[in-house]
Structure formats: C-alpha cells, structure tokens
Amino acid sequence: MNSPVDPNLGGGSLLIAWQLKDKNVLIVGGGEVASQRVESILVTDANIVILCPENGVSPRTRRFIELYPDRISYYDRLFTGPDELNNMDMVLTAIDDNDRSREIVELCRKARVPVNAADIPDLCDFYFGAQVRDGPLQIMISTNGQGPRLSALIKQKIQGSLTGREGEAIRKVGELRQLLRVYEPGVGGPSGRKRMKWMTQLCNQWDMEEFALMDDVMMKRLMEEGWAKERTPSFEELGGKRPDSRTTKMTPLITSWSTSLVLPSLSFIAGLLVASLFSLPRRR
Amino acid sequence: MNSPVDPNLGGGSLLIAWQLKDKNVLIVGGGEVASQRVESILVTDANIVILCPENGVSPRTRRFIELYPDRISYYDRLFTGPDELNNMDMVLTAIDDNDRSREIVELCRKARVPVNAADIPDLCDFYFGAQVRDGPLQIMISTNGQGPRLSALIKQKIQGSLTGREGEAIRKVGELRQLLRVYEPGVGGPSGRKRMKWMTQLCNQWDMEEFALMDDVMMKRLMEEGWAKERTPSFEELGGKRPDSRTTKMTPLITSWSTSLVLPSLSFIAGLLVASLFSLPRRR
Known part of the structure; x- marks a missing residue:
C-alpha cells in the first residue's frame, strides 16, 4: 500500500473494467470486426443494437444475432443520424467509411456517449x-495501439502461466466475501476496512489451489473459527485436503528419478558388464 | 478471426484501455486509496484535480502533489456541489462518507461523467x-469485484511468465507501423487491411526477442525487401543477430548434458571401476 511514488509516470492508458449489465450498446457495422465487438459486449450482459445493411453482415455476426435474440436487435439499414444515439450508453463503429465514422464519433462526443471507432x-x-477469460477472471493485454498483434503472443504466454483453476478460486473467494458481509454488514468505511484486512491476511496465507478447493463447510468454519476469533486458520486446520497433491508431486518425482537415478543406475550396470567382459577372457 | 461463436457469453465486464491524455479527472479524497487513484491517472497524462481537507491527505498523495505540480491541482476543501463537475471527463471518489459518495455519483450520472466510487x-x-506495466505494454487483471486480493497473486504469475523484453518489442513494432504508414498512407479501409495483413504475417513469423532487437537499418530493409515485394523476410535474412542466442541456447544444453550424458557416463566409469576392483583380487 505504501509503495514509493514514481516520478516518471505517463504515456499510458487507464485500464478499467467497464460495467454494461442491462445498458444499451450501439454497434454500427456487421462485418468481421463488428462480430468481435458483439462478442466483447455479449460478455457484459448489455443490450446490443446492430445497424448494418444485410449484405454487409458477416456469417459470424449472423450467428450471434441468431443465438442471442434476447440480447441483440438487428436492423437492416445504415446509421441515420443523432436520434440513433438516444438511450445509448456506448457506441462502437466498425465500418469501412472513415468519414461516416468520424461523423458518428462527433455526434457521440456531443451526446457524451463513450465511443470507439475501429481502425x-x-x-x-x-x-x-x-x-483472457476464466469465469470471473478477466485479463486484458493492451499495447496502447502500438503492436496489437504482439498482444496475441503475450496472451499465449499468460495463458501458459495459469493453471486454469484461478477462475474457480476467485469464484470461491467471491462467495466467502458475500458470507463475510452477512457476519459483518455495512458498505465501505470501518466495516469495509476490517473485512479487507482479514481477507488480505487470508489471501497472503492460502494459495490459489486451496481457495479453489474450499467448500461450504470449510467456508462456515472459516467464519466461525477465523473471522469470529480474529484469526486466519490454515487450509489444513479447517480439514482441507489437496486430493491432487500426491499426483502433482509425483510427476516431477518420477521425471527426476528417470534422469537422476534410473539412467545412471543402468549406466553403472553397463559399466560392470563391460568391465566383466574384459576381465573374463583374461581369467581363462 | 473466424473462431466459432460461444453460446454462453455473459457475466463479465468490458475490459478497455481508456484514453485520458490532457483530459480532466476529479479525485474526491486524498487518503491512501486516493493516492492509488492519483497514480493510475498520472499514467494517462490527464490533468488531475484533488479535493480534500489538508488533514485527510496521506503522505503518499502529498508526494504526488509535490512531484507533479503541472499535472495536479490540489484544493484544501470538501466537494461543494454540481459545479465541481464542470469540464470533468471522469470522477473518482475515495472518501469514507458513503452518503456523500452516493450524492456525487448521482450528480455524475446526470452530467454523464464516468464515475468510480471506491468500495x-x-x-x-x-x-x-x-x-502490470512495461512501457507501452499494460496488462490488467480483473476479478470482477469477486477477489481483488487474488489479482495480486495472478499478477505475480503473469510477471513471472514475461521476459521483461516485451515492452521493447512492442515499442519497435510501433515504430515499424509508423514507417509502414509512410509507405502506405490512408486511415482504415483497404490500406488499413493490407497493412494489418502484412503485420499479422510478420508477427506470426518473428518472435518477441527478434522484434526487440530490430534496429533502424533492419526496419528500412524490412520495408524495401519485405513490404515493397509483398513478402516477410526472416530476422536473419535482414542481418539480424541474437547476441544472447548462444547463452540462452547453451543453458538448457548444459542442463540436459549434465543429466542425460555426464551423470550416466560417470556412472558407467564407476561401474567399470567397481567391476575392476572385484576382478583384480581374483587374478592375484
């Protein structure tokens, strides 16, 4: 918390997780780029309006329109004017006509509607x-417009560094935090700080896999034997067992055996045999 | 690009890189959380207004105010009313008074100013x-409010999976893309698609370290021998050398030698010796 201040900040963006549940998002265009926008917005549970003449709708955009009729309203026409922005909370253009894109962006600025114009x-x-997404976990990689293709390479690296259990761990911690709010109600302020302090302590002590394995019984015990007594018991103390600990620990063990013991042992035996072959004839 | 559509999207946020260069951001509060907000906003080169009575300003917030006098305007007072929102592009509250926070958020909604209320x-x-930041590379980890503390653990994993050269690679690719716009001007449309196709091909072919090592001479050759001839030459073809390639490739070589050859060889010799020891006495 009390990290030193950096005197050379700057040159970047503000990376944020925008909330759009039940908000209205206008997507102008229906091609391949538009289909990526549709996908990003569907994640947020927003309502989507797509404006695009029939012949410009890509197969992928069409699939989304068919699969999510409750979320997507599709209109077979071009953007007509400022009235299209009524009740809109966000606008995304994905059309080849740059002049038209600019006009739409200007209208959005006047109406104070956040806007992104593709390209x-x-x-x-x-x-x-x-x-990258894994349930409640979302990771975004931005190159600040300098190397969008490299993001894909970095994304692969990041995916490789995760176990795939992080989403489950976060889900469980989310449940625990909800339970915590039952034991200690109150939004923000001193209650919020007290909850945050305890959660921080617990997160410093438990690892990701332990959170992923936490069940309802353990959560309840954690509240009664932990929170209520102002301490943070260990995963094992609450009866937690890591069913995969033997297998995960076995794998490297076997690997290291095969290289560090088995192979040298075989070589040793080979040495014995070769030496015997040389010594046997001499004895005859 | 043509990946299949997911019929079960939803439940998440829209992760975006918000642009705030030379925009105005109001931060209500000056404590420890406010200092984190100040840091995030300084990254974006926005102008910051901080409203907070003197006695509520944390040492860290104070350091930022002192270090960035051109970027931060500090006022020793509370938030007074709707006029504070004039010309503001974003508002962040970080105060203990939840009712006051709610009032400010409502005023922001009316004025259509994006707002975040801490806690x-x-x-x-x-x-x-x-x-995570490395020059033009920014990575954000969101748990959608479910496990903010776990983000820190995931952040460590992600940092461990990066080499620290990604930012440099992105910077170079950014320069290359600017050069590309000199050879092939035009915003969006067919020119944009042609540039994007070539860049994608290049990024699929070159690795991160090669981009990081690319210099001005290579960039020019890449344009003349690559772009102009509608092909993507390799890093080596352009005279690129990886000064660290021998060391990076030696390391695993030595490791595998030590386990797969050296140790078995020693064992073999040991076997020879042991067998000899047994056979020698018999010959006497």
Whole structure:
C-alpha cells in the first residue's frame, strides 16, 4: 500500500473494467470486426443494437444475432443520424467509411456517449485489447495501439502461466466475501476496512489451489473459527485436503528419478558388464 | 478471426484501455486509496484535480502533489456541489462518507461523467484491477469485484511468465507501423487491411526477442525487401543477430548434458571401476 511514488509516470492508458449489465450498446457495422465487438459486449450482459445493411453482415455476426435474440436487435439499414444515439450508453463503429465514422464519433462526443471507432485510434475514447477469460477472471493485454498483434503472443504466454483453476478460486473467494458481509454488514468505511484486512491476511496465507478447493463447510468454519476469533486458520486446520497433491508431486518425482537415478543406475550396470567382459577372457 | 461463436457469453465486464491524455479527472479524497487513484491517472497524462481537507491527505498523495505540480491541482476543501463537475471527463471518489459518495455519483450520472466510487461497486461505471506495466505494454487483471486480493497473486504469475523484453518489442513494432504508414498512407479501409495483413504475417513469423532487437537499418530493409515485394523476410535474412542466442541456447544444453550424458557416463566409469576392483583380487 505504501509503495514509493514514481516520478516518471505517463504515456499510458487507464485500464478499467467497464460495467454494461442491462445498458444499451450501439454497434454500427456487421462485418468481421463488428462480430468481435458483439462478442466483447455479449460478455457484459448489455443490450446490443446492430445497424448494418444485410449484405454487409458477416456469417459470424449472423450467428450471434441468431443465438442471442434476447440480447441483440438487428436492423437492416445504415446509421441515420443523432436520434440513433438516444438511450445509448456506448457506441462502437466498425465500418469501412472513415468519414461516416468520424461523423458518428462527433455526434457521440456531443451526446457524451463513450465511443470507439475501429481502425481510427485518434477518434477513440478507449481501445480494446487481447483478452483472457476464466469465469470471473478477466485479463486484458493492451499495447496502447502500438503492436496489437504482439498482444496475441503475450496472451499465449499468460495463458501458459495459469493453471486454469484461478477462475474457480476467485469464484470461491467471491462467495466467502458475500458470507463475510452477512457476519459483518455495512458498505465501505470501518466495516469495509476490517473485512479487507482479514481477507488480505487470508489471501497472503492460502494459495490459489486451496481457495479453489474450499467448500461450504470449510467456508462456515472459516467464519466461525477465523473471522469470529480474529484469526486466519490454515487450509489444513479447517480439514482441507489437496486430493491432487500426491499426483502433482509425483510427476516431477518420477521425471527426476528417470534422469537422476534410473539412467545412471543402468549406466553403472553397463559399466560392470563391460568391465566383466574384459576381465573374463583374461581369467581363462 | 473466424473462431466459432460461444453460446454462453455473459457475466463479465468490458475490459478497455481508456484514453485520458490532457483530459480532466476529479479525485474526491486524498487518503491512501486516493493516492492509488492519483497514480493510475498520472499514467494517462490527464490533468488531475484533488479535493480534500489538508488533514485527510496521506503522505503518499502529498508526494504526488509535490512531484507533479503541472499535472495536479490540489484544493484544501470538501466537494461543494454540481459545479465541481464542470469540464470533468471522469470522477473518482475515495472518501469514507458513503452518503456523500452516493450524492456525487448521482450528480455524475446526470452530467454523464464516468464515475468510480471506491468500495461501493454497485455505484461504479467501472472497476479498477491489478496492473502490470512495461512501457507501452499494460496488462490488467480483473476479478470482477469477486477477489481483488487474488489479482495480486495472478499478477505475480503473469510477471513471472514475461521476459521483461516485451515492452521493447512492442515499442519497435510501433515504430515499424509508423514507417509502414509512410509507405502506405490512408486511415482504415483497404490500406488499413493490407497493412494489418502484412503485420499479422510478420508477427506470426518473428518472435518477441527478434522484434526487440530490430534496429533502424533492419526496419528500412524490412520495408524495401519485405513490404515493397509483398513478402516477410526472416530476422536473419535482414542481418539480424541474437547476441544472447548462444547463452540462452547453451543453458538448457548444459542442463540436459549434465543429466542425460555426464551423470550416466560417470556412472558407467564407476561401474567399470567397481567391476575392476572385484576382478583384480581374483587374478592375484
């Protein structure tokens, strides 16, 4: 918390997780780029309006329109004017006509609606980036418009560094935090700080896999034997067992055996045999 | 690009890189949480207004105010009313008074100014998350408000999976893309698609370290021998050398030698010796 201040900040973006549940998002265009936008917005549970003449709708955009009729309203026409922005909370353009894109962006600025114009970074209130998702866990990689293709490479590295259990661990911690709010109600302020302090302590003590394995019984015990007594018991103390600990620990063990013991042993025996072959004839 | 559509999207946020260069951001509060907000906003080159009575300003917030006098305007007072929002592009509250926070959020909604209220997720247009930064590379980890502390653990994993050369690689690719716009001008449309196709091909072919090592001479050759001839030459073809390639490739070589050859060889010799020891006495 009390990290020193950096005297050379700057040159970047503000990376944020925008909330759009039940908000309205207008997507102008229906091609391949538009289909990526549709996908990003469907994640947020927003309502989507797509404006695009029939012949410009890509197969992928069409699939989304068919699969999510409750979320997507599709209109077979071009953007007509400022009235299209009524009740809109966000606008994304994904059309080839740059002049039209600029006009739409200007209208959005006047109406104070956040807007992104595909391929025209100067006009954008915000950029998209490569994303990794695992349930409640979302990771975004932004190159600040400098190397969008490299994001894909970095995304692969990041995916490789995760176990795939992080989403489950976060889900369980989310449940625990909800339970904590039952034991200690109150939004923000001293209650919030007290909860945060205890959660921080617990997160410093338990690892990701332990959270992922936490069940309802353990959660309840954690509240009664932990929170209520102002301490943070260990995973094992609450009866937690890591069923995979033997297998995960066995794997490297076997690997190291095969190289560090088995192979040298075989070589040793081979040495014995070779030496015997040489000594036997001499004895005859 | 043509990946299949997922019929079960939802439940998440829209992760975006918000642009705030030379925009105005109001931060209400000056404590420890406010100092984290100040840091995040300084990254974006926005102008910051801080409203907080003197006695509520944390040492860290104070250091930022002192270090960035051109970027931060500090006022020793409370938030007074709707006029504070004039010309503001974003508002962040970080105060203990939840009722006051709620009032400010409501004023922001009316003025259509994006707002985040610390510790009151229901009121937020957007959430913050753990961040990793390396020059133009920014990575954000969001748990969608479910396990903010776990973000720190995931952040460590991600940092461990990166070499620290990604930012440099992105910077170089950014320069290359600017050069590309000199050879092939035009915003968006067919020119944009042609540039994107070539860049994608290059990024699929070159690795991160090769981009990081690319110099001006190589960039020019890449344009003349690559772009102009509609092909993507390799890093080596352009005279690229990886000064560290021998060391990086030696390391695993030595490791595998030591386990797969050296140790068995020693064991073999040991076998020879032991067999000899047994056979020698018999010959006497």
